[in-house]
Amino acid sequence: MxxxxxxxxxxxxxxxxxxxxxxxxxxxxxxxxxxxxxxxxxxxxxxxxxxxxxxxxxxxxxxxxxxxxxxxxxxxxxxxxxxxxxxxxxxxxxxxxxxxxxxxxxxxxxxxxxxxxxxxxxxxxxxxxxxxxxxxxxxxxxxxxxxxxxxxxxxxxxxxxxxxxxxxxxxxxxxxxxxxxVAPMKPLRTMVLGANGQLGSALRKVFADLDTVDFFDRAGFDVTDSRFFDQADWRKYATVINAAAYTAVDAAETPEGRAAAWQVNAGAVSHLARTAVDHSLTLVHVSSDYVFDGTAEIHGEEEQPSPLGIYGQSKAAGDAAAAVAPKHYILRSSWVVGDGKNFVRTMAALAGRGAAPSVVDDQWGRLTFAEDIAAAIRHLLGTGAPYGTYNVSNDGPVQSWADIARDVYRLRGVDPGLVSPVSTEEYAKPGMSPRPRRSVLDLGRIKAAGFVPPEAQVRLKEYVQGLEP
The missing domain is CATH 2.60.120.10 (Jelly Rolls)
Structure with missing residues (x-):
């Protein structure tokens, strides 16, 4: 033989x-x-x-x-x-x-x-x-x-x-x-959900040169309504990017907010994961530093979730659901800044009025600009990087919220000394969700995949300069 x-x-x-x-x-x-x-x-x-x-x-x-x-x-x-x-x-x-x-x-x-x-x-x-x-x-x-x-x-x-x-x-x-x-067969498409939020707006810009990406706001695809899942023609798609999220951290601590947070951040993600399994889709999901309790100096992708509040708990549950899809990318971010209301815009507006805010100086991390999360998503998809979880924030020195507020004041030409540091305990108000003290994310894995996030200070300067006076 x-x-x-x-x-x-x-x-x-x-x-x-x-x-x-x-x-x-x-x-x-x-x-x-x-x-x-x-x-x-x-x-x-x-x-x-x-x-x-x-x-x-x-x-x-x-x-x-x-x-x-x-x-x-x-x-x-x-x-x-x-x-x-x-x-x-x-x-x-x-x-x-x-x-x-x-x-x-x-x-x-x-x-x-x-x-x-x-x-x-x-x-x-x-x-x-x-x-x-x-x-x-x-x-x-x-x-x-x-x-x-x-x-x-x-x-x-x-x-x-x-x-x-x-x-x-x-x-x-x-x-x-x-x-x-012969009419050539067109490539499978990408679906972006939550297309009108901070990340959704950034994704519109990052994928603006492609005609194979479909953007849906809540009216076009409500992730909490099973009818939209049933009516979608999934055969047309290879990838779903979930930019829909409940992000009202403090409101999540209320009875109504708790239910809404779990419905969007966990239940809807579970439905997306089942759909990804059924139709062999790649699922891209965006997570948060709030899944950690902030006791570690720096958070790696393998750290087990230990959320402090309802919002973080709902996000951790969503991460676990998304990971069920064999082809998944979970991008974990921190302190997100993009279009719409955010900390940097608030500080810029206060600087414009010459206000003297009290800002927390014992929570540490790095900003993540939505445009860089969007760019990281396109990079992972375009290069076929290994599936799994990736930390994505901007790079550079670790800062407190008070440090960032002073930078905004300085960039606005206003005395940064107007910003007064305050502890988390002093700043706390009734009903506030607990925050992780340290939100610093290890960027080694995303860099190894070929994507090097710009420094937060560079992006902050560009962002503030782009705001109206």
Missing amino acids: ATPKKLTSRSTPIGGLLLFDLPVHADERGWFKENWNRRTMGALGLPDFGPVQNNISFNARRGTTRGFHAEPWDKYISVASGRIFGAWVDLRSGPGFGTVFFTEMSPGEAVFVPRGVGNAFQTLDDNTAYTYLVNDHWSAEAQAEYTFLNLADATAAVPWPIPLAEATMSAQDQQHPSMAG
């Missing part, structure tokens, strides 16, 4: 199209092969594509030729019996459109075909069985999204071993358009 070859993977000229050499164990009884293994093949580059349906195409006669069909899902294909000549054409919009690859396959080979790559094959033996796993369920609606190419297209110029004039083909396959008549 011959020694079976080793499991290996090979790239091809078509982006994402991977060939696998499969060990086939044969003896006098026949053969056995491990056709698909999520763990070992994943280590060789096979995406964790989440197959939900297994199909088999049985072909009785040598010369049976099928395709080119580019389907709106990923496929993992192998041969169960016989041999085929396989051909693939990139029919996705983009610079790779029209790229061709072909090879012969037997039970010892398999191929991963990304969404939008046209798949075709010709049987070289009688009684050939062609099997494939797909990561979406077939439906008439899904079939309407297929992209086709004629098997005899002169541009693709596939060297079919058996001339097409002698092959067995369906009438439908013979009527597909040539390359010039």
